[in-house]
Amino acid sequence: MGEEAPILEAERVSLRFGGVRALTDVSFSVRRGEIFSIIGPNGAGKTSMVNCISGRYRPTEGRIRFEGRDITRLRTNRRAAIGIGRTFQNLALFGHMTVLDNIMVGRHHLLRHGFLTGMLYWFGGAQREEIAHRREVEEIIDFLEIQHVRKAVAGTLPYGLRKRVELARAVALRPKLILLDEPMAGMNLEEKEDMARYILDLNEEWGMTVLMIEHDMGVVMDISHRVMVLDFGKKIAEGAPEAVLADEHVKRAYLGEADEVVSEAPEATEPVAP
């Protein structure tokens, strides 16, 4: 990974909702090309942190830099365009659209042809553009092994597949940094293994930097390069997985008292949408 400048830097980020302090003075940086996990008990501010990065929330204080550029005040859709993709904790697919359409929305900012040039479909290059995009979309579909459902309406798919489609949609943005909010929540062992493999491939073969929130400690320890632990909105540890796991604070805050290491079952921090 070398001494390159970090792809993402958070500097003393605080987030308050009225009197509730969701995040307090959190600083960390993600290096280009790594898999960086955020863990912590429910309500620790993990999703708030991701929302600050993706632009859904504005930090009350502090700044966030992406590739050296201050993005603290940048609009959400601009962040997507400069290379930050994300998935959501509680599946956020466009339920009534087909899988293919869902993924094509992810390519919105990459499509050049609009309403007028699109009408000159065969002459203005819109057709060529669509073919190129479709090829790339097919590549993503192949990679995530969702060929068989591409024409299906997203809302009708089983949960594990929907998670994959959502990942495909985020990948379609061709982000440099992909934010995954509990990619394995509610999955069985086999699905989790598949998902872990996709994440590793995205990281190693597609060259995406991954920032993820995950509750399954086994997965986190296996695939993360570095881990940050949040508790009550504060950072209590950061480092290599083994080092973090060995940390006394972490044991106390997250894994229970003393040396009793419990692998926590995935729990929804918010009520899961029906």
Next chain:
Amino acid sequence: MDWSLLLQLTLNGLIVGALYGVVAMSFVLIYKASQVVNFAQGEFLLVGAWVCWWLLTSWQLPFWAGFLVTLAFMTVFGVVLQVVVLRPLIGEPVISVIMATIGLGIFFQALMKWMFGVFAQPFPPIFTTERVTVLGLEVQSVYLLSLAISVLIMLGFWWFFTFSRHGLAMRATAFDQQVAQSLGVSVPRVFAMAWAISAVVSAVAGVVVGVVNGVSSALSFYGIKVFPAVILGGLDSIVGAVLGGIIVGVLENWAQYLDAEWLHWGNMYAIAPFYALILILLIKPYGLFGTQNIERV
């Protein structure tokens, strides 16, 4: 029973209903994209028709040029309205937004009367009016043309939402703004686009009606007729809007037939759609195709 009259009225209903459908579609477009109930939809027709009329009579532009300029004007009109009036209202209570659109309606209604007078003005003759016989019925060619234009607009909508990237972005935004944004869709731009398209399409309908019946403030009644149509079809369904429009068009003509043949109460034509509206709200409050919002407590 007078079968040929019934048939004639049914055909009229289809033709007028298709226009209602077009206006209802543009109403639903705004509602779907930006969750605004636009009470000024009828005034879009009014403004579009007057602007076109003014270009043709005062500037003596040929119809096609005047029409294109009108469309360009309405694009700007829609965007400006959204940016100046409705964008600052994002996040305000629904009732404030509704008040604002009612206000816009009254404002443009009055502005048009002030600028162009209160009397109906005929369009300069554009198409030679002929009578065509369809299935044994006499129809004016302009009516057929208006039907053709309505169908064309509907196909255009379908194409736009199915195949264009902005259509896709608009559908995504209608479903979930936050998620659409995180995928790189600019929500303010989608809103502005929805208003622009809605204004343009309504203006086309306005010009069509203007050409057939002359331009007057009566055009804004189309904005009111839209309500039974969209409530029938479901507030957030484009297909529902089209069908709702056609049903309302046919319904009011049948009501007129009923009235003329037997009831003799008078004015059923104008009132029947609203009876239907009340009935629908009682039986199927989400309309035929609308999303059923089930709220869990």
